[in-house]
Amino acid sequence: MKIGYLGPKATFTDLAVTTLFPAAEKIAYDTIPECIDAVSSQEVELGVVPLENTIEGSVNLTVDYLIHEQPLPIVGEIIAPIQQHLMVHPYHAHMWSDVQEIYSHSHAIAQCHKFLHQNFKKAKYVYMTSTSAAAQFVSQNPHLPIAAIANRLAAEEYGLTIVRENIHDYDYNHTRFIVVRRQNEALPLQSPLYAGDKTTLMIALPKDQAGALHQVLSAFAWRRLNLTKIESRPAKTGLGNYFFIIDIDQKMDDILIPGAIAELEALDCTVQVLGSYPYYII
Numbered sequence: 001m002k003i004g005y006l007g008p009k010a011t012f013t014d015l016a017v018t019t020l021f022p023a024a025e026k027i028a029y030d031t032i033p034e035c036i037d038a039v040s041s042q043e044v045e046l047g048v049v050p051l052e053n054t055i056e057g058s059v060n061l062t063v064d065y066l067i068h069e070q071p072l073p074i075v076g077e078i079i080a081p082i083q084q085h086l087m088v089h090p091y092h093a094h095m096w097s098d099v100q101e102i103y104s105h106s107h108a109i110a111q112c113h114k115f116l117h118q119n120f121k122k123a124k125y126v127y128m129t130s131t132s133a134a135a136q137f138v139s140q141n142p143h144l145p146i147a148a149i150a151n152r153l154a155a156e157e158y159g160l161t162i163v164r165e166n167i168h169d170y171d172y173n174h175t176r177f178i179v180v181r182r183q184n185e186a187l188p189l190q191s192p193l194y195a196g197d198k199t200t201l202m203i204a205l206p207k208d209q210a211g212a213l214h215q216v217l218s219a220f221a222w223r224r225l226n227l228t229k230i231e232s233r234p235a236k237t238g239l240g241n242y243f244f245i246i247d248i249d250q251k252m253d254d255i256l257i258p259g260a261i262a263e264l265e266a267l268d269c270t271v272q273v274l275g276s277y278p279y280y281i282i
Helices: 012-020 032-040 060-068 090-098 106-111 113-119 131-140 152-158 212-221 256-266
Strands: 002-006 025-029 046-053 074-081 085-088 101-104 124-127 146-150 161-164 174-181 194-204 227-234 242-248 270-281
Touching: 002 012, 002 032, 012 025, 012 046, 012 074, 012 152, 012 174, 025 032, 032 046, 032 060, 032 174, 046 060, 046 074, 060 227, 074 194, 085 090, 085 131, 085 152, 090 161, 101 106, 101 131, 106 113, 106 124, 106 146, 131 146, 131 152, 146 152, 152 161, 194 256, 212 227, 212 242, 212 256, 256 270
Parallel strands: 002 025, 002 046, 074 270, 101 124, 101 146
Antiparallel strands: 046 174, 074 174, 085 146, 085 161, 194 242, 194 270, 227 242
């Protein structure tokens, strides 16, 4: 099986794919649209891209591209912890506290603010396109007194020494990655990481009127359908026009969710099922 993912190698997306699909052939893509397009053109069977982070929020590019450009079904979700480590070239392992520059993605540096403030007040922070790119740069420049913030897979990939583990500020930081496929078919996967099922809907209101969102939510509430996420995104058709992404904490059934969809359509809402899929927690 070929799986495309948001690269480069040794990013957190790569780590999620490697953990859930250890035997798959992996192909890294530079951008989220390129990865999704590769699935649409059948270069790869599955695509894995980030959807949401505990601290940074939703990855809007992923949502908008799936809605407006390449409407591929979501067939799975991977929830992975974001664990950041400080790593250096082995040559500098004994004097890591003397590094003068720290390389990483801007989000990773922000996620490790407390550690960096306490230990590297005079160090310069250099922003890279990814944590993996930062690790690669440190690996390629052993003569420089520099460090990278990245994950364990990056340290292994580029031969770096982790000198301080888990330097992130918040232990509960996780990222949700979605798995997309050209056909809406179940993942060929049996995994002990399986944690449940979700159904994701896109709902567009017929017009801006008082109580419209209340009517939408009521269709789920009286059926006791648990919603785990509600998010609005611009419909790109004019100011004030939005659609809603709603996650339901169960798989598509024969009665409750179809009944809610029928009720919403009776209210002139546009409803699209983006996927009903298993999710896995690393």
